[in-house]
Amino acid sequence: MADDARISFLPVPTADDVPEGVGKLWAKAEEAFGFVPNVFKAQAVNGDQFLxxxxxxxxxxxxxxxxxxxxxELLAVVVSNVNRCNYCVISHTAALRTYTEDERTADNVAVNWRQAHLPEREATMAAYAEKLTLHPADVVEADLEPLRAVGLDDHQIMELVQVVGMFNLTNRVSTALGFVPNAEYHSLGRS
Structure with missing residues (x-):
């Protein structure tokens, strides 16, 4: 493994050190984005688990x-901000800027979603994501009613909960191991 502590607290494997599937994913990312996300490199310490x-x-x-x-991506940024996950806030704010084509709102969500002037539907999803992240033991069935009131169906609610759960997991891994976001994320989705 190469000693690349700049993107992780752990040494980062080289292309020669990873399973074939990881190498293929790195190549696909390089082709699609022009770079390999550092999270792909840092998590490949355990290649099969990363895949x-x-x-x-x-x-x-x-x-x-x-x-x-x-x-x-809105959910990703809200959860990542609540968890203070530097890697995920920066990388997923870039994705939010790209998908919404709204730099100002995306950047405001990254700092404080309550001051981003989100439409009611998005604000309701953000509030639920924040509660589930900060106070999971306090979440009750009645917390789903505001989501339904803004038009989310059961499939959307299930996906929302799964995305919030995924980002809580990913934030903890990224923060615990000091993952550093790629420089490219800072300019993505900006005019």
Whole structure:
């Protein structure tokens, strides 16, 4: 493994050190984005576990689902901000800027979603994501009613909860191991 403490507290593997599936994913990311996300490199210390995480993460965040890409990225940024996950706030705010084409709102969500002047539907989702992140033991069935009142159906609610759960997991891994976001994220989605 190469000693690349700049993107993680742990040494980061080289392409020669990872399973074939990880190498293929790195190549695909390089082709699609022009860079390999540092989270892909840092988590590849345990290649098979990284691929398992990626498959679920990709299914929840990147595939067509019941929520829009912008909705899922909004949830990612809100949860990541609450958890103070530097990597995920920066990388997913870039994605939110890209999907919404609204730099100002995305940047405001990254700091304080309450001051981002979100529409009622998005603000309701953000409030639920924040409560589930900060106070999971206090979440009750009645907390779903505001989501339903703004038009979310059961499939969307399930996906919202799964995305919030995924980002709580990912934030903890990224923060615990000091993952550093790629410099490219700072300019993505900006005019």
């Amino acid at each position: 398992a995480w990626w498959n679920y993460f990709n299914l929840l965040v990147n595939k067509d689902g019941h929520l829009s890409n912008a909705d899922r």
